[in-house]
Amino acid sequence: MTAPRYWLMKSEPDECSIDDALAAPDATVPWTGVRNYQARNFMRDDMRVGDGVLFYHSSCAEPGIVGIARVASGAKPDLTQFDPHSPYFDAKSQPEAPRWQLVDVQALRKTRVLGLAEMRSVPELAEMQVLKRGNRLSITPVTPQEWQVIDCLLAL
DNA sequence: GCCAACGTTGGC
DNA sequence: GCCAACGTTGGC
Numbered sequence: 001m002t003a004p005r006y007w008l009m010k011s012e013p014d015e016c017s018i019d020d021a022l023a024a025p026d027a028t029v030p031w032t033g034v035r036n037y038q039a040r041n042f043m044r045d046d047m048r049v050g051d052g053v054l055f056y057h058s059s060c061a062e063p064g065i066v067g068i069a070r071v072a073s074g075a076k077p078d079l080t081q082f083d084p085h086s087p088y089f090d091a092k093s094q095p096e097a098p099r100w101q102l103v104d105v106q107a108l109r110k111t112r113v114l115g116l117a118e119m120r121s122v123p124e125l126a127e128m129q130v131l132k133r134g135n136r137l138s139i140t141p142v143t144p145q146e147w148q149v150i151d152c153l154l155a156l
Numbered sequence: 157g158c159c160a161a162c163g164t165t166g167g168c
Numbered sequence: 169g170c171c172a173a174c175g176t177t178g179g180c
Binding site: 010012058059060063116134135136137138 | 164165166167
Binding site for chain 1: 172173174175
């Protein structure tokens with residue numbers, strides 16, 4: 001597959017909000033906690049440093065896109081998988097063969113909240129994976145066209 | 157390899 | 169809190 005250049009990445013604001021990311025050193029955070037193979041594969045196989053990221057808040061009062069970020073590193077092991085005290089601990093993952101990988105994400109700017117209802121109201125965004133019924137994937141590719149439309153909407 | 161049961165995600 | 173949708177597990 002050709003590497004997409006744009007992504008949407010979900011984060012629960014209770015865990016890591018756009019404000020948390022912007023407040024981190026270099027505004028950069030490791031994208032910990034992904035425990036789904038499809039999402040992991042996107043990070044491991046398809047992301048490149050500099051790819052555009054739509055920072056999305058999920059499981060919260062106002063779900064939606066809340067900021068613009070970029071992929072800031074290549075894939076590396078998610079260390080929380082080896083930490084017995086972490087909720088993301090995976091007893092079946094061996095340090096010699098880490099099962100879960102992550103990338104660093106650098107927040108670039110906070111935007112207004114582009115909520116799901118508004119996204120659904122835009123025909124050009126109808127095919128976005130995050131809007132598909134039953135979608136649960138925490139990382140999804142975004143087309144250049146979708147990126148451009150969202151960029152315009154965020155400027156409003 | 158099938159598939160039922162179970163656990164999780166996440167909007168509402 | 170509800171519940172639809174989906175992924176994973178494990179018995180067979």
